[in-house]
Amino acid sequence: MPEISRFDVLMGDVNDILCAVNLLDWDARTGMPAAGAVGRGRQVATLTGLARDLATGDAMRAALDEARRALAGAPPGDPRRRAVDDAGTAVAALRRLPAALVTEAADLKTRAAAAWVEARRADDFAGFRPWLERTVAIRREWAEALGYADHPYDALLAQYEPGMTLARLRPLYAALSAGLRPLLDRALAAPQPDTRFLERRYPVEDQRAFAMLVAKRFGFDAARGRLDDTVHPFEISMGRDDVRITGRFREDWLPGGLFAVWHEAGHGLYEQGVDPALSRSLATTDLLNLYAVAGASFGLHESQSRLLENRVARSHRFWQLHFGELRARFPEQLAEADADLFWRAVNRVRPSLIRVEADELTYDAHIMMRTEIEAALIGGELAVGDLPGAWADGMRDGLGLCVPNDREGVLQDVHWATGLVGSFPTYTLGNVMGAQIFAAAVAAPEVANGLERGDYGPLRHWLNRHVHRHGRSRTPTEILRDATGSDLDPSIYLGQLAAKVDRLAA
Numbered sequence: 001m002p003e004i005s006r007f008d009v010l011m012g013d014v015n016d017i018l019c020a021v022n023l024l025d026w027d028a029r030t031g032m033p034a035a036g037a038v039g040r041g042r043q044v045a046t047l048t049g050l051a052r053d054l055a056t057g058d059a060m061r062a063a064l065d066e067a068r069r070a071l072a073g074a075p076p077g078d079p080r081r082r083a084v085d086d087a088g089t090a091v092a093a094l095r096r097l098p099a100a101l102v103t104e105a106a107d108l109k110t111r112a113a114a115a116w117v118e119a120r121r122a123d124d125f126a127g128f129r130p131w132l133e134r135t136v137a138i139r140r141e142w143a144e145a146l147g148y149a150d151h152p153y154d155a156l157l158a159q160y161e162p163g164m165t166l167a168r169l170r171p172l173y174a175a176l177s178a179g180l181r182p183l184l185d186r187a188l189a190a191p192q193p194d195t196r197f198l199e200r201r202y203p204v205e206d207q208r209a210f211a212m213l214v215a216k217r218f219g220f221d222a223a224r225g226r227l228d229d230t231v232h233p234f235e236i237s238m239g240r241d242d243v244r245i246t247g248r249f250r251e252d253w254l255p256g257g258l259f260a261v262w263h264e265a266g267h268g269l270y271e272q273g274v275d276p277a278l279s280r281s282l283a284t285t286d287l288l289n290l291y292a293v294a295g296a297s298f299g300l301h302e303s304q305s306r307l308l309e310n311r312v313a314r315s316h317r318f319w320q321l322h323f324g325e326l327r328a329r330f331p332e333q334l335a336e337a338d339a340d341l342f343w344r345a346v347n348r349v350r351p352s353l354i355r356v357e358a359d360e361l362t363y364d365a366h367i368m369m370r371t372e373i374e375a376a377l378i379g380g381e382l383a384v385g386d387l388p389g390a391w392a393d394g395m396r397d398g399l400g401l402c403v404p405n406d407r408e409g410v411l412q413d414v415h416w417a418t419g420l421v422g423s424f425p426t427y428t429l430g431n432v433m434g435a436q437i438f439a440a441a442v443a444a445p446e447v448a449n450g451l452e453r454g455d456y457g458p459l460r461h462w463l464n465r466h467v468h469r470h471g472r473s474r475t476p477t478e479i480l481r482d483a484t485g486s487d488l489d490p491s492i493y494l495g496q497l498a499a500k501v502d503r504l505a506a
């Protein structure tokens with residue numbers, strides 16, 4: 001279609017720049033010396049500013065007008081017409097954000113992330129507080145510029161999960177809390193496995209090799225991706241053929257590194273699985289967030305990682321199939337364990353301080369608490385200086401725990417340091433959607449049979465057909481409806497957790 005080619009070319013240019021930003025970001029979080037943070041912040045800010053200028057400039061405006069005219073006769077469902085309409089909406093929102101604010105946010109996030117690493121290491125909230133105060137101020141201004149109906153937090157939340165609001169989230173949270181509480185009580189009343197064998201000495205290289213072996217079986221294509229070490233594991237891509245996943249291995253805690261890699265591999269499958277025809281287009285570009293990504297939303301992205309990590313790799317069948325291979329690598333450390341004990345150990349339920357290490361029954365309590373704190377920060381009801389106190393209250397009320405220090409409290413997550421205010425709910429949304437999508441997938445006999453014999457190809461193909469290949473060409477709601485036949489429904493997730501508790505308590 002030559003009439004829309006100028007739009008296609010410009011979108012490709014924007015995507016190229018944002019992929020370069022992703023590479024700089026990946027490097028900043030894996031190999032960059034700490035001293036590079038100031039320069040890197042400037043580089044990221046300059047490139048992000050260029051992407052913004054391209055997306056909101058006169059050439060894009062003219063290209064969009066030209067494309068709209070060319071596609072005026074196309075039916076409403078035409079994917080090219082839809083891409084042009086969606087780009088127009090995102091560009092209009094982006095234009096409402098002051099250019100100086102976008103550039104400052106991009107610069108700040110790289111330097112603040114480096115400051116966070118140091119503050120977390122030193123348990124120094126006071127040192128990190130100025131960074132966080134500026135971040136919250138920027139995001140409050142950001143929310144006002146984007147606009148909202150009810151609560152300023154909604155403007156930020158919708159950036160990560162289109163259509164989501166606090167008013168929709170709170171009843172979902174209430175249903176989850178009500179369903180999770182009795183499951184947690186039941187799991188805690190059951191005999192707990194002795195998990196000390198997981199804390200023996202497990203050489204990191206052997207952990208990494210096993211983690212990658214399984215990730216490849218899940219379908220992660222190592223010829224189009226790689227695994228590196230980081231402080232806070234993440235996945236980021238420079239297009240479908242260069243997908244980086246990261247892990248954090250600890251010699252004295254076997255599950256941490258393994259499950260982190262399989263989680264990130266779930267994200268990686270999404271990015272590697274997008275239709276090649278969608279490369280360098282709006283369907284692989286989050287224009288509003290100025291971020292190159294194929295996932296339709298943060299929540300849907302998370303659904304794919306949670307599904308692989310929790311529904312597959314924490315399943316009883318998975319360890320029946322693969323425990324023998326793991327023990328062959330660590331024969332002394334795992335001498336007294338068997339598949340059933342290992343499965344129980346990696347599903348041990350125990351309220352804990354650290355979100356990324358939380359079990360499935362307490363994980364969402366961490367998210368609900370963060371959501372209310374974020375909303376209060378953005379709504380102006382909570383000052384940054386009062387965060388440690390709010391955190392302590394939230395952990396006491398939500399999980400009955402005392403927070404001994406900020407390192408294991410408010411400083412544990414990288415999100416706010418990188419400007420991601422409003423993204424935490426997408427983890428719980430990912431849990432809920434992942435459960436629904438998994439239930440729909442295993443209803444297909446070839447997927448269920450594959451999982452039974454340790455062949456993960458049919459699951460990956462199903463996920464690719466229903467989720468991955470579409471990239472951002474459909475909304476998360478459309479993808480969820482098409483894949484599962486329903487909208488967000490926490491009962492599927494609660495049902496899967498109840499089945500697990502039944503088995504753990506048996």
Ligand code: ZN
Binds near residue numbers: 302
């Ligand atoms: Zn994730």
